[in-house]
Amino acid sequence: MSIKSNIDYVNDLKGQAAIRSGRKPEDVLLVAVTKLHEPSEINEAIDAGVTDIGENKVQEILRKYDDVKPVRWHLIGHLQTNKVKSIIDKVCMIHSVDSLHLAKEIDKRAAQHGLKMDILIQVNSANDENKFGVSTEETDELIRQISEQCPNVCIRGLMCIAPYEEDTDDARPFFAAVKKIYDKYAGEKKDNIDFKYLSMGMTNDFQVAVEEGSNLIRVGTAIFGYRDYRKEEK
Numbered sequence: 001m002s003i004k005s006n007i008d009y010v011n012d013l014k015g016q017a018a019i020r021s022g023r024k025p026e027d028v029l030l031v032a033v034t035k036l037h038e039p040s041e042i043n044e045a046i047d048a049g050v051t052d053i054g055e056n057k058v059q060e061i062l063r064k065y066d067d068v069k070p071v072r073w074h075l076i077g078h079l080q081t082n083k084v085k086s087i088i089d090k091v092c093m094i095h096s097v098d099s100l101h102l103a104k105e106i107d108k109r110a111a112q113h114g115l116k117m118d119i120l121i122q123v124n125s126a127n128d129e130n131k132f133g134v135s136t137e138e139t140d141e142l143i144r145q146i147s148e149q150c151p152n153v154c155i156r157g158l159m160c161i162a163p164y165e166e167d168t169d170d171a172r173p174f175f176a177a178v179k180k181i182y183d184k185y186a187g188e189k190k191d192n193i194d195f196k197y198l199s200m201g202m203t204n205d206f207q208v209a210v211e212e213g214s215n216l217i218r219v220g221t222a223i224f225g226y227r228d229y230r231k232e233e234k
Contacts, residue, residue: 003041004048006223007032010206014217017210028210029197031074033220035060039067041224046071054095054218058083065090076159076199076218078132081105093118095159095199095218098134100145107150116152116192120159120199125177131161139181147193157197157216158182168205175200175212182213 001009007030015025031054034042042053046069053068055061056077065073072092079096088109097103097119110117121142124133134142143155160178162171178200185195201209201217209217 003044003223006225007045007048007050010219010222013207014210017207021211021213023215027215029216031076031199031216031218032223033076033202033218034064034224035077035220037220037224039064042068042071045223052092054220058087061087061090074218084109088117089113089115093120093156093197095120096122096132097146098122098124098132098142100142100149103146103150103153107152110152116154118154118156119146120157120197121146121155123158123160123178123181125160125174126163128163133160136177136181140184143185143193147190151192154192154194157185157195157199159197159199161202162200162205162209164204168208171205171208172212175209175214179213 011030014028014030018025018028029052031052032045032050033054035056052072052074054074054076061073073090074093074095075087075091076095079094079102081102084105094106094117106117106119121139122133123136123139124131125136127135146153146155158178158181162174165171179198182195182198185193197216198214199216200214203219203222206217206219
């Protein structure tokens with residue numbers, strides 16, 4: 001199948017899940033994850049209607065940025081503070097903020113560029129030691145700290161990565177826990193708190209995530225096929 005066919009298929013499944021959750025298909029944003037895929041493939045996806053792409057690593061954004069057609073870039077992977085300066089003027093949103101230290105660096109670099117950076121707080125609702133993210137119990141405090149100390153940052157919502165489950169229904173509690181926190185802030189609008197995005201769901205589990213309230217899914221494999229991880233080793 002072509003990239004366009006894959007996108008159409010993902011959008012169809014996304015739309016059905018949105019309808020099951022009482023929303024419209026267009027209420028859920030598709031972010032195409034392009035890790036280890038080439039600009040030519042990304043441009044093909046853009047030609048097929050993709051408006052937003054996500055990259056896990058800063059170096060991948062920098063490598064591809066000039067060769068990709070106009071599109072909204074999202075940094076969705078773990079971000080080291082020393083790399084914030086490299087992408088602060090290139091991405092529309094950073095999904096993976098899980099500490100005040102990182103938020104302060106984003107705030108500093110955003111101020112230098114005269115912009116306000118949209119971020120999501122990454123929540124590790126499964127308390128998985130192998131994943132980044134703040135615990136559900138610590139999320140409120142981190143939101144408070146960032147909102148008070150980082151005027152050049154706007155918290156636009158939450159992100160989570162559920163554990164991989166063969167039966168995707170088993171992921172529902174992890175999505176539901178983050179949705180519960182999201183609902184506390186939805187509709188609350190301050191200078192730098194304006195929740196709009198609940199970023200949950202990837203190729204394996206995005207339909208369940210949408211049913212549990214996600215309005216932004218991050219899908220790579222179902223669009224581009226399996227990645228050649230040998231490229232990452234070079």
